Amino acid sequence: MVNTSKLFPLFGLCPFPTQSSTMNAQTRNPRSKTRKKPSSYGASRRSALKKTFTQEQVTFTAPLSPDPLVVIIGGGISGLLCASFLEQRGVRSTVFDTGVHGLGGRLGTRVVDRNSLVFDHAAQFFTVNDSRFAELVHDWIDKGLVSEWKGPIGELQSGGNFVPFPSSPPRYIATHGMRSLADSLLAQARMVNVVRPCWVSKLEPFNGMWHLSENGKPCGQFDAIVIAHNGKCANRLLMTSGLPLIAKQMKRLELSSIWALLAAFEDPLPFWDATEVPFEGAFVRGVDSLSWMANNTKKLQNSHNGGPHCWTFLSTAAYGKQNKVPQENIPAATSSRVTAEMLESVEAALGLSKGSLPKLSYTRLQLWGAALPTNTPRIPCIFDPFGRAGICGDWLLGSNIESAVLSGIALANHIADYFQSTGADPAEFAVGLNQEFQPLEGHDIGQFPGLRSDDKIDEAQLYELAK
Structure with missing residues (x-):
């Protein structure tokens, strides 16, 4: 069996930027009927970007739960490994995936x-x-x-x-x-619930929790969010979520x-x-x-x-x-x-x-249409401790299965450490929110470290890049 208790150390953290305006997530009601309806059915990319980056930052003030429930949106290998390692740290999770035939994302x-x-x-x-x-x-x-x-x-x-x-x-x-690998990863899990096919369409903070829905149908409430997919659907989901820093980094990804x-x-x-x-x-x-x-x-x-x-x-x-x-x-x-x-x-x-x-x-x-990343921030995961939301995926480190796995495990351990902390200084758990991106090299179908034309990535270098 794999000894996983110390597989992943805490990766280096970056300071959380000061927000000029924040929203107390205790007071925002997802069922409120007072919101104005949109004046049109369409919106330009410019207006969508403006809405994404000017939205108010969610800041949770409720104490950290001693028994948190984490939602993972996306059942690719990164999300599945995140769920598996959360369980090994004693944290429950629910994985929502759109797959009709099975889990796996690009493990198709x-x-x-x-x-x-x-x-x-x-x-x-x-x-x-x-x-x-x-x-x-x-x-x-x-x-x-x-x-x-x-x-x-x-x-x-x-x-x-x-x-x-x-x-x-x-x-x-x-x-x-x-796909058989993806479908087998959670076969023995006892603290992971998998829901599919389900297309989460809305995230809303209320009363210290994240409330999810699919086309108006409630999907549950959770203590923290993991976004384990990308592309236009993830961008659309984050556009009005109250997580502008997370949304900004996701928007910078090119596929x-x-x-x-x-x-x-x-x-x-x-x-x-x-x-x-x-x-x-x-x-x-x-x-x-x-x-x-x-x-x-x-x-x-x-x-x-x-x-x-x-x-x-x-x-x-x-x-x-x-x-x-x-x-x-x-x-x-x-x-x-x-x-x-x-x-x-x-x-x-x-x-x-x-x-x-x-x-x-x-x-x-x-x-x-959103096949593989062409740029990367070269960090294992992204986490916003005030909004209690994170991102994992291959694109954070590279363009291969190994990168996806390392990212999912890194975020799982980071979230577990966060919930086991006192919560007195959440800013120390902020990671990757301002990391610059750089072009990603490799084959058109991904990276294969050590294989002929792919440069081998040294582990020590990977740790250094993660700081």
């Missing part, structure tokens, strides 16, 4: 036709750099949740020039698809857009000089619309004679930006065009002539 796996077609359609694999994360991964391996991906992985240049990576560092995958094409072929993919491609995963170079391709059938060991060959193709961030549309309602014409262009790019990458791919038995196109 799509299963079609009773397990005959399985695709990891977001996070593809991960490497391990941090010793604390390594301890968790070894525990997951012992439980059968994670295994090493030993198939050939490398770089594929346009025209079919494949260069394999060395076997070190090891690459890891969830044994039954990435890429990436198309994911899932394709099942009746026969193996050919290669320019062979009957079958010599790899299971490849970072594609020199093709405008393609950054990654992976054979899910071999990766997940679901191959069987005469069965389909399932591949995931991910676009470049540049192509995603050029062809971005509302991901909830992709026009049919866009879907057909993007699918055709990405399949042509597969042929170009493999050195094949146009129209030479095997017959398709299944395709599905998905746009990750």
Whole structure:
């Protein structure tokens, strides 16, 4: 078992800025009927930003609860690890997630036709750099949740020039698809309640607690909030929450857009000089619309004679930006065009002539409109002790599963320490509220520390950056 009691020390803190106006959260009633209705149904981005940054800061004055209940909005791996480590510190939590098919966020796996077609359609694999994360991964391996991906992985240049990576560092995958790891993380939890699918639409402070609702339907009241997701939905949620400092940092985050094409072929993919491609995963170079391709059938060991060959193709961030549309309602014409262009790019990458791919038995196109962070504050978590609200997620440290895990655990320990304090000087628990952002380097599909073109991040450097 993992010894987690001292895995994460208290990270360095920054001073909490003085607010010119604050709101006593004891007196704000979420059920008040005296508020004015909006004069219009729409608002410009400028007015939304103004509303976000000029909202009054919530300042809770109620004593800290000896038995707090924390709400975690977002069931990705960062939020799930936050909930798990809160439980290990004796703190109860509720996780709200929008997932219909399961938890995980970008730990996404799509299963079609009773397990005959399985695709990891977001996070593809991960490497391990941090010793604390390594301890968790070894525990997951012992439980059968994670295994090493030993198939050939490398770089594929346009025209079919494949260069394999060395076997070190090891690459890891969830044994039954990435989503299976997320769905297993809280299987033994006793102090965590999971609610899904639920789209929290409003946060309101009243009587020393945070009150949550989904389209007017109450979702409960909580002593503290964790925002474990990002993008426009998180921005919208925070816009009038009374947390301008949290909202400001979330607004500064920039995210890429990436198309994911899932394709099942009746026969193996050919290669320019062979009957079958010599790899299971490849970072594609020199093709405008393609950054990654992976054979899910071999990766997940679901191959069987005469069965389909399932591949995931991910676009470049540049192509995603050029062809971005509302991901909830992709026009049919866009879907057909993007699918055709990405399949042509597969042929170009493999050195094949146009129209030479095997017959398709299944395709599905998905746009990750808020795919991966492109900038980062390089801190493990953000916490506002006066509003009793925090943020965790991969983007705070990087762009990978390891960063998400470290962030979730760091915030869990920080919140537990906060509630175990006397509450006499809450400002000492403020962290990350004014941290500057910097550009984030890595592959279009994320960072993989130690893997060829990714620089290895030294643990001592990580601790220093967290101060």
